Amino acid sequence: MENLKLALLGFGNAGQAFCRLLLEKQDEIRDTYKTDVTVTAIATASKGNIHDPEGIDLEAALEDVSTEGRFSERHRLTQLSTMELARQADYDVLVEMTPLNIFTGQPAADHIKTAFSRKKHAITANKGPVAWFFRELAEMAREAGVCFFYETTVMDGTPVFNLVENTLKMAKVTEVSGILNSTTNFILEELALGADYDDIMERGRSLGFIEADPAMDIEGYDAAAKITALLNVLMDARITPDQVKRKGIEDITVNDIKDAASRGKVIKLLCRGVRKDDGSVEATVGPAEVSKDDILAGINSTTSIVSITTDLMKKVSIIEHEPEIEQTAYGVFGDLLRVLDNAAIKK
Amino acid sequence: MENLKLALLGFGNAGQAFCRLLLEKQDEIRDTYKTDVTVTAIATASKGNIHDPEGIDLEAALEDVSTEGRFSERHRLTQLSTMELARQADYDVLVEMTPLNIFTGQPAADHIKTAFSRKKHAITANKGPVAWFFRELAEMAREAGVCFFYETTVMDGTPVFNLVENTLKMAKVTEVSGILNSTTNFILEELALGADYDDIMERGRSLGFIEADPAMDIEGYDAAAKITALLNVLMDARITPDQVKRKGIEDITVNDIKDAASRGKVIKLLCRGVRKDDGSVEATVGPAEVSKDDILAGINSTTSIVSITTDLMKKVSIIEHEPEIEQTAYGVFGDLLRVLDNAAIKK
Numbered sequence: 249m250e251n252l253k254l255a256l257l258g259f260g261n262a263g264q265a266f267c268r269l270l271l272e273k274q275d276e277i278r279d280t281y282k283t284d285v286t287v288t289a290i291a292t293a294s295k296g297n298i299h300d301p302e303g304i305d306l307e308a309a310l311e312d313v314s315t316e317g318r319f320s321e322r323h324r325l326t327q328l329s330t331m332e333l334a335r336q337a338d339y340d341v342l343v344e345m346t347p348l349n350i351f352t353g354q355p356a357a358d359h360i361k362t363a364f365s366r367k368k369h370a371i372t373a374n375k376g377p378v379a380w381f382f383r384e385l386a387e388m389a390r391e392a393g394v395c396f397f398y399e400t401t402v403m404d405g406t407p408v409f410n411l412v413e414n415t416l417k418m419a420k421v422t423e424v425s426g427i428l429n430s431t432t433n434f435i436l437e438e439l440a441l442g443a444d445y446d447d448i449m450e451r452g453r454s455l456g457f458i459e460a461d462p463a464m465d466i467e468g469y470d471a472a473a474k475i476t477a478l479l480n481v482l483m484d485a486r487i488t489p490d491q492v493k494r495k496g497i498e499d500i501t502v503n504d505i506k507d508a509a510s511r512g513k514v515i516k517l518l519c520r521g522v523r524k525d526d527g528s529v530e531a532t533v534g535p536a537e538v539s540k541d542d543i544l545a546g547i548n549s550t551t552s553i554v555s556i557t558t559d560l561m562k563k564v565s566i567i568e569h570e571p572e573i574e575q576t577a578y579g580v581f582g583d584l585l586r587v588l589d590n591a592a593i594k595k
Numbered sequence: 596m597e598n599l600k601l602a603l604l605g606f607g608n609a610g611q612a613f614c615r616l617l618l619e620k621q622d623e624i625r626d627t628y629k630t631d632v633t634v635t636a637i638a639t640a641s642k643g644n645i646h647d648p649e650g651i652d653l654e655a656a657l658e659d660v661s662t663e664g665r666f667s668e669r670h671r672l673t674q675l676s677t678m679e680l681a682r683q684a685d686y687d688v689l690v691e692m693t694p695l696n697i698f699t700g701q702p703a704a705d706h707i708k709t710a711f712s713r714k715k716h717a718i719t720a721n722k723g724p725v726a727w728f729f730r731e732l733a734e735m736a737r738e739a740g741v742c743f744f745y746e747t748t749v750m751d752g753t754p755v756f757n758l759v760e761n762t763l764k765m766a767k768v769t770e771v772s773g774i775l776n777s778t779t780n781f782i783l784e785e786l787a788l789g790a791d792y793d794d795i796m797e798r799g800r801s802l803g804f805i806e807a808d809p810a811m812d813i814e815g816y817d818a819a820a821k822i823t824a825l826l827n828v829l830m831d832a833r834i835t836p837d838q839v840k841r842k843g844i845e846d847i848t849v850n851d852i853k854d855a856a857s858r859g860k861v862i863k864l865l866c867r868g869v870r871k872d873d874g875s876v877e878a879t880v881g882p883a884e885v886s887k888d889d890i891l892a893g894i895n896s897t898t899s900i901v902s903i904t905t906d907l908m909k910k911v912s913i914i915e916h917e918p919e920i921e922q923t924a925y926g927v928f929g930d931l932l933r934v935l936d937n938a939a940i941k942k
Contacts, residue, residue: 411758
């Protein structure tokens with residue numbers, strides 16, 4: 249039996265759901281890969297940090313957090329910081345799930361670079377590093393001979409990157425588009441149904457669809473980061489989120505929506521990237537009218553869609569229907585299985 | 596440089612498009628896999644048969660068919676039948692593209708069995724064998740240690756089988772549904788727009804959306820074969836198309852469609868398979884009303900959709916937008932790349 253050690257940076261809702269999934273599937277992983285997956289480090293902002301090379305008791309860690317809000321003394325607590333754990337902890341795979349800084353991709357990108365400098369694999373659920381530093385990180389991973397996986401960064405565990413990488417072999421991506429931000433999608437839908445803006449915000453917050461500060465969503469920054477990540481990976485775009493022609497839904501009025509409806513249209517916040525004649529990739533995020541008969545008009549609430557056009561398969565779209573936190577966890581879990589697959593092939 | 600030899604059974608539009616793609620990509624395959632892919636046998640019903648272990652000149656074969664409608668004497672023509680070529684020809688991969696027999700899956704399934712009995716790989720674009728004989732064929736392939744790929748049998752090269760196999764690892768499929776027959780989809784859409792039935796049939800035939808004898812589509816047999824193939828592969832359903840609860844659109848009237856429209860609905864021919872409490876899989880094909888706001892209502896013309904529900908990723912859908920024959924060819928081509936990938940891993 250082999251052993252694969254994970255360091256989890258971040259232990260929020262997604263990190264906890266990932267650990268529950270890991271516990272649920274540990275026997276199946278053992279059977280399939282002849283490998284024990286253990287978590288040897290957990291770094292958090294407010295729950296304490298743990299480093300235990302012999303493997304953290306995940307059930308106890310989950311219980312501590314749900315009852316006390318922080319890790320108890322029964323774990324090997326450490327004063328090492330998140331970055332120090334990335335540098336010094338005993339692990340094979342770094343799992344980056346710290347909070348996103350949408351304007352810099354840091355310090356998440358530095359955590360991952362640290363892992364690669366130690367020839368450790370990295371999985372990120374944080375889209376910042378893929379949006380801001382994809383090329384550099386991919387290059388470092390290749391040179392170190394390690395895996396770098398990031399499926400969760402766009403549409404949770406729905407295969408988007410892996411769809412192209414694993415199932416559309418030799419096809420060249422010429423265009424990517426989609427509806428990628430559920431907050432704005434929810435707001436536009438509710439406005440169209442006649443709801444009042446303040447009520448929408450209150451309801452959205454209670455449903456967990458809208459953040460306490462929704463500006464990053466409403467002004468299109470989140471969508472810009474996602475389309476950038478997609479274009480960097482799928483089209484080698486070599487762009488950063490600040491290069492996206494970005495417009496949010498902040499100026500869309502109820503009248504705009506009614507006016508569109510009178511013409512059989514709905515307004516959606518669309519993301520798009522397309523290769524220009526000079527070879528560069530132009531990325532845009534902005535509200536656009538789509539026909540009520542269009543598939544895009546049916547993408548409502550937290551459902552999202554990515555359409556990928558390639559030279560050989562024309563346009564193929566993939567839809568994630570109303571995901572919950574377990575689908576985010578599955579994205580990280582799927583990437584972990586891919587690390588295990590690669591390790592198996594190398595043997 | 597390795598050599599991989601293909602025997603093509605069938606050389607209709609899809610087979611010819613596949614050969615054009617092979618010619619276009621031969622250098623890229625050489626670079627990527629260090630392998631020369633050659634076609635050593637082509638079997639047809641009306642264009643003649645060729646067997647040339649040194650490799651058929653595909654450009655010449657394509658030219659012959661487009662100018663003369665049959666292979667000329669410049670090829671090594673043979674009197675061997677399709678089945679005799681499957682048995683005796685010099686090949687590594689059998690590519691099954693003969694016409695579908697939707698009621699038996701034969702003789703296509705026997706061609707594939709013959710390949711497996713010779714420890715040769717098989718790729719099928721013909722859904723009959725997957726709908727009627729999947730379990731037996733998959734078992735034979737496993738015992739022979741060869742590849743059996745069939746991505747093209749549902750939605751051309753759009754990843755459906757590979758989506759689950761390669762990107763939704765360890766997730767268990769609990770339900771599959773979709774709109775899989777473009778002929779009925781086109782007819783229902785046109786009827787809803789107010790077109791006359793005879794006009795629709797004429798227009799559909801001229802566009803190539805409707806077969807000379809459309810009964811297999813209209814009565815739901817094609818959709819039943821497709822959902823059976825999906826369920827056999829993705830849910831180990833172990834069913835045959837005759838076990839599908841099947842209803843076509845033959846009884847749908849313009850009044851039904853208008854009545855549905857008055858209630859904000861459209862009629863679609865839906866396929867569905869779901870696991871029952873006793874562990875068996877129940878498959879249905881039949882017309883159903885869907886809300887005009889539903890994503891399914893936006894699936895028009897030759898566009899199709901499959902939705903796959905799993906325990907770990909809930910519902911994910913994939914859409915193929917208005918495919919042409921090149922997308923069918925890409926399905927076979929993608930399967931060929933997978934055979935090459937497997938060969939590379941084994942080394």
